[in-house]
Amino acid sequence: MQRLNGKETAKQIRTELKDKVNLRKQMGQKTPHLAAVLIGNDGGSLSYVTAKVKACEEIGFESTLIRYEDSISEDALLDKVHELNDDETIDGFIVQLPLPEHINEIKVTDTISPNKDVDGFHPMNLGNMMLNLPGFLPATPAGIIELIRRYNIETSGKHCVIIGRSNIVGTPLSMMLSRNSNPGNCTVTLAHSRTKNLKEICLQADILIAAIGKPNFVSADMVKENAVIIDVGTTRVDDASRERGWRLVGDVNFNEVSPKASFITPVPGGVGPMTIASLMMNTLKAMELNGK
């Protein structure tokens, strides 16, 4: 069993990006600039955005954090999105989700220019992904693909079972792994809450990806010998032994499953760090695409 070390891989990607940025600086070229809009004071959202800003700093990207109170109106937020779309110094930006209830998330996502949509959530980018055309890939699925690529895991002709059909992980990942690309060319089964015989289906998986947010859901009896296991789950579970009072738990029962796996991502330190690395790669790409 080999661990898919997302933390180390993400670090490697940050180093590569840093080298690229330094080279650009030496040549007097622009450095990538990511803006992040954060609304309210949710602890999870704040820590995600902080990690993104920190990654920018480490790599040498410019970053701008824009914070609003929960009370901001939809119109005011949409005005800001238009301003960021038009701001030539900003290469890409994200509006951290979830948004307060009085703001229409779909409207906000659709208003972001597809050319600056480094989260890859815009329908135009998802449609282009489905057609295997250039565009921004959603950060978490793209991070998983990058991890698979860097560990030289063969995917062509493999049966990949994905548990969970979310818009940001399971569904786009099913597209990315089934297209004619490398990594890709998998036979993909997309399973979800309505799936019957889930165990039987999972047992067929050469590559099993769990993205449902149910701690320790995947047990050893659901896994084929030598399967590749990717765990996207990160649920906060109370843990009095930790100073902060909680720990992150994945969708896979790691202790039970890992002895059967050929490769497996730990939680934390697996998929999570790759998501931010993807966002950084998308930001550099945004700058290049916009011809700077």
Next chain:
Amino acid sequence: MQRLNGKETAKQIRTELKDKVNLRKQMGQKTPHLAAVLIGNDGGSLSYVTAKVKACEEIGFESTLIRYEDSISEDALLDKVHELNDDETIDGFIVQLPLPEHINEIKVTDTISPNKDVDGFHPMNLGNMMLNLPGFLPATPAGIIELIRRYNIETSGKHCVIIGRSNIVGTPLSMMLSRNSNPGNCTVTLAHSRTKNLKEICLQADILIAAIGKPNFVSADMVKENAVIIDVGTTRVDDASRERGWRLVGDVNFNEVSPKASFITPVPGGVGPMTIASLMMNTLKAMELNGK
């Protein structure tokens, strides 16, 4: 075994649309108007477009057929697309594919306004489909969904295996059947040319959909008892006994497979007529969406 009679169902849909159009006429409202752009003299393309125009006439939709020689430049075609986008009398339009080699199909598709894209090929419409948001669904998959709906075939929790990952059938259909909708909520496996153990995978299918364009590819030993069989294939095969010299053959060996099936689409008269019915439904929807 019950045949899924697409020909009859499409006729029923045309009657319903005709009634709606008549009601609109009585109320002095606009009737839907579909434009079709046809380039060159390919026999297949000409017969598809002719069938679409004929369907419009039967229902009482207005239709405009715009024909160009193969030699039309990309710029001239794009100008026409812009003109149709801006023409308020046109509710929806299609540019019949394939296009001559010197014209970039992706550029043409992307230039069509998503609000008039009644073929449902624009990335914006595909992305919205993935997100289960309003938009135009690609005509063939939408026709299959409509056929399943009208025959009250249960899909929730069923295992659906789709053979073929094309951009216009297999891939979008995999999304539509896996989303949380009715019909939908299937566990979907998308199989294709790189799939290993195809027979074993097909044998698990409660609903088996073949969309690869290989005559009689699906044999009885690949089909589970009582499966629902949807055959999207329509390959022209030489047939000296027919006056026109060919006949349409599906991807499924109908004679062999039909005794095992609970429902099965014939070829011709199954999925084919539903595609045009979908296009007509999309055209009415386009008019309604554009507030007329």
